[in-house]
Amino acid sequence: MFQLKWLWQNLQGERVRYVFALILSVVGSSLTIVNPYIGQRIVDTFIASDDAAANLMSERGLLIGLCLGMIGFSLLRTGLAYGTTILYEVSSQRMLYRVRVYLYNKIQGQDMSYYDRNRTGDLMTKMTGDLDMVRHTMAWIFKTIIESLTIFIAAIVYFFYIDAELTLWLLILSPPIFIVAYLFARRVRPMYIDLRERLSQLNTTTQENIAGNRVVKAFAREEYEVEKFTEKNVHYAKANKAAAMVWLDYFPYLETFAQGFSVILMLVGGLLVMDGRLTFGEFSAFSALIWGLANPMRNIGIIINDIQRFFASLNKIIDIYYSKPSIANSRSKVEKKRYEGRIAFENVSFKYDSANVLEDINFTIKPGETVAIMGATGSGKTSLISLIPRFYDVSAGRVLVDGMDVRTLELGELRANIGVATQDVLLFSDTIDGNIAYGEPEMPEEDVHAFAKLAAAHDFIRKMPEGYDTIVGERGVGLSGGQKQRIALARALAVKPPILILDDTTSAVDLETEEHIQKSLQELDYSCTKIIIAQRVSTTAGADRILIIEDGRIIEDGTHADLLAKRGYYYEVFKLQNEGLGRQATANG
Numbered sequence: 001m002f003q004l005k006w007l008w009q010n011l012q013g014e015r016v017r018y019v020f021a022l023i024l025s026v027v028g029s030s031l032t033i034v035n036p037y038i039g040q041r042i043v044d045t046f047i048a049s050d051d052a053a054a055n056l057m058s059e060r061g062l063l064i065g066l067c068l069g070m071i072g073f074s075l076l077r078t079g080l081a082y083g084t085t086i087l088y089e090v091s092s093q094r095m096l097y098r099v100r101v102y103l104y105n106k107i108q109g110q111d112m113s114y115y116d117r118n119r120t121g122d123l124m125t126k127m128t129g130d131l132d133m134v135r136h137t138m139a140w141i142f143k144t145i146i147e148s149l150t151i152f153i154a155a156i157v158y159f160f161y162i163d164a165e166l167t168l169w170l171l172i173l174s175p176p177i178f179i180v181a182y183l184f185a186r187r188v189r190p191m192y193i194d195l196r197e198r199l200s201q202l203n204t205t206t207q208e209n210i211a212g213n214r215v216v217k218a219f220a221r222e223e224y225e226v227e228k229f230t231e232k233n234v235h236y237a238k239a240n241k242a243a244a245m246v247w248l249d250y251f252p253y254l255e256t257f258a259q260g261f262s263v264i265l266m267l268v269g270g271l272l273v274m275d276g277r278l279t280f281g282e283f284s285a286f287s288a289l290i291w292g293l294a295n296p297m298r299n300i301g302i303i304i305n306d307i308q309r310f311f312a313s314l315n316k317i318i319d320i321y322y323s324k325p326s327i328a329n330s331r332s333k334v335e336k337k338r339y340e341g342r343i344a345f346e347n348v349s350f351k352y353d354s355a356n357v358l359e360d361i362n363f364t365i366k367p368g369e370t371v372a373i374m375g376a377t378g379s380g381k382t383s384l385i386s387l388i389p390r391f392y393d394v395s396a397g398r399v400l401v402d403g404m405d406v407r408t409l410e411l412g413e414l415r416a417n418i419g420v421a422t423q424d425v426l427l428f429s430d431t432i433d434g435n436i437a438y439g440e441p442e443m444p445e446e447d448v449h450a451f452a453k454l455a456a457a458h459d460f461i462r463k464m465p466e467g468y469d470t471i472v473g474e475r476g477v478g479l480s481g482g483q484k485q486r487i488a489l490a491r492a493l494a495v496k497p498p499i500l501i502l503d504d505t506t507s508a509v510d511l512e513t514e515e516h517i518q519k520s521l522q523e524l525d526y527s528c529t530k531i532i533i534a535q536r537v538s539t540t541a542g543a544d545r546i547l548i549i550e551d552g553r554i555i556e557d558g559t560h561a562d563l564l565a566k567r568g569y570y571y572e573v574f575k576l577q578n579e580g581l582g583r584q585a586t587a588n589g
């Protein structure tokens, strides 16, 4: 079976330990028949025999030996169980650790469209609950199956050795038990797949709610969110209950069959003892071992439930394990080189799913040039710049960096050459210093300060209680929108990229601060091509060129003066913004 092959493959490095654990399980479980055998000898020789009293006198040494043997084997079994559990735990924990690292790397390597498709809560469930279910199965369920099966087989073999007829009578119960177990497994399987889905929905709702707690509070939607959560919680609880209740439909049959073993033993075994075909000792051995047949039948429900959960979880993990990003490296890692920063779009079209978001985009940017992009919301600006670092790939045409199609460049090298400050600012739960130096962790403190100064962030950071060592909360909680933007800008500048992409990065800062940032950007001490998405004319006016995007097409392309003279979209925006400020529109801005 493919899933088992996958497990075996991923047990690499731990296979010997795991197989050894399985062997010890088999050995330890087989030893269960030893004590009933010793018991049988004691009963037949020292209790039920006609010569019991004489034997007690003459063979006292044997009796003591048998009793010590019983204690010794019990201790041996306990020791084996202890060692076996450690082996299972160590091998499964190590496997879990390695698979988790592998999956984490896989997720890291996915392209943007993967994150568009997969919910965070679902990915979190895979990385935690699902992986742990697999480990639990390796360490506990497989162990239980192997041990139950070994005891079952050992008991049957021993029973055959004592009396084949009584054993066959007992085995009459096996076929109906397996049929009931099969029917149960078939019915419960889809329920666990559904249950796994509901758990993922519950986690997604929880994650979204916690991440979006500010919005929830701002709109006073706590009650609605609690209702939404309760609904998912009820769904999950119901699905859990339904799966558990199914077991109750089958449990009475299995329990009756399990009890049936004792009844058959009493009836048939009793008759055989009366007939003298079975000794009391042999009967007691049957009695002592009958649980070896009955218990696996009782456990079968728990095992089937866990196995179904295991497969539902494992399939989710395998999904990630074999997922391949559509944006992949076409080249192996080479010495990373610094690009000049020449960018060209040639007949580029792009779509996320069906409809084109960008159509026939053509432009070139020379190294060191500053190009501003403006356009209505949803016109395709972010999509356009996302094609340069290959967050997405074009649907048609080519994006060239330094004359090379980005799809032929080494991905790590390409992205290391591009500094991006995204529209949706995300800061990590770390110090401000750590956030700014994210791309260059070894950066000296004075450099961090210098980049913060360029981004007009130094002054407000210095005033914070712990300055650069202030820990910002998750997603930058504790900072204003404009402050977050400035730290994100400092982070992008800090990698000294030959290509800098700023997506509405100064939208939340005041005009004076923005002016300071503009000046800094013009005076960078490294060569840098800048692409700046902006809505304010004050930001775009200083650019070498401005591109206006409308419905995924470039409708205007030129300098500030060119576009004002054109009296099109840009001119209208310019007029509107200047009227708002009470200024006169001039061709010079």
Ligand SMILES: Nc1ncnc2c1ncn2[C@@H]1O[C@H](COP(=O)(O)OP(=O)(O)OP(=O)(O)O)[C@@H](O)[C@H]1O
Residues within 6 Å of the ligand: 116, 352, 353, 357, 375, 376, 377, 378, 379, 380, 381, 382, 383, 384, 423
């Ligand atoms: N991940 C995505 N999956 C599917 N469609 C998307 C995705 N991101 C954006 N779109 C769609 O693509 C179009 C362009 O979006 P884009 O974000 O590029 O616009 P924008 O000009 O940057 O807008 P804004 O100024 O509001 O940031 C929109 O219609 C949007 O709905």
